[in-house]
Amino acid sequence: QVQVVESGGGLVQAGGSLKLSCAASGSIFRINALGWYRQAPGKQRELVALITSGGSTNYADSAKGRFTISRDNAKNTVYLQMNSLKPEDTAVYYCYADVLLESSREGPQFRYWGQGTQVTVSS
Secondary structure, three states: OOEEEEEOOOOEEOOOOOOEEEEEEEEEEEEEEEEEEEOOOOOEEOOOOOOOOOOOEEEOOOOOOOOEEEEEEHEEEEEEOOOOOOOOEEEEEEEEEEEHHHHOOOOOOOOEEEEEEEEEEEE
């Protein structure tokens, strides 16, 4: 019913920048929160940043001051601009969308995940 597709990952040197994109499509009535998690090898998945439908944002301490999350509601898309990247930012980054479906506009909402995109930061 809903597809979430990330793009923009890759290999970058420490200090460099990357911009991740994530687009949701399908039987969407409204998207509430959008966000990014990441998972490094041998570690648990952790929240990086989220943005609400009203534009409020929340960041992990490790992302504050370096990463910026934004959204384009017309395109059902969320972005993660990552600057001053560090080797410890290396991980698979997963996008999610909290969606109200066309078939159930009053709820409940469902969380849909992307397939993940690899970000590798070399030292």
